[in-house]
Amino acid sequence: MLTILSRADRRRKVELGILVLTVFVFLSGCGRYYWSRLGATLEDFRLDSQQCAGEASLTPEAARYGLVRQDAYRACLGKRGWMREQHADPPPPPGWYRGIE
Numbered sequence: 001m002l003t004i005l006s007r008a009d010r011r012r013k014v015e016l017g018i019l020v021l022t023v024f025v026f027l028s029g030c031g032r033y034y035w036s037r038l039g040a041t042l043e044d045f046r047l048d049s050q051q052c053a054g055e056a057s058l059t060p061e062a063a064r065y066g067l068v069r070q071d072a073y074r075a076c077l078g079k080r081g082w083m084r085e086q087h088a089d090p091p092p093p094p095g096w097y098r099g100i101e
Contacts, residue, residue, distance in 0.1 A: 048082065
């Protein structure tokens with residue numbers, strides 16, 4: 001059965017679709033990911049991040065440039081007690097650090 005929509009109905013459907021898309025983009029794309037571990041310092045994160053990058057890359061040169069297997073890098077930091085969360089800009093509170101993304 002073919003339903004014919006009026007011009008006003010089509011316009012409302014388009015407007016609703018745009019609204020839904022805008023909300024989806026807003027909720028899914030806001031902010032960047034950061035890592036934190038209770039009581040850890042920036043130096044702690046740098047050391048763990050470098051070691052995990054080394055474990056998650058194919059060569060030492062690749063690790064220096066941040067070319068890592070993301071799943072392996074994230075798993076390594078997770079095993080070391082780091083927690084990854086998305087935070088909206090401006091940057092998150094102290095104790096949250098940017099990793100290789």
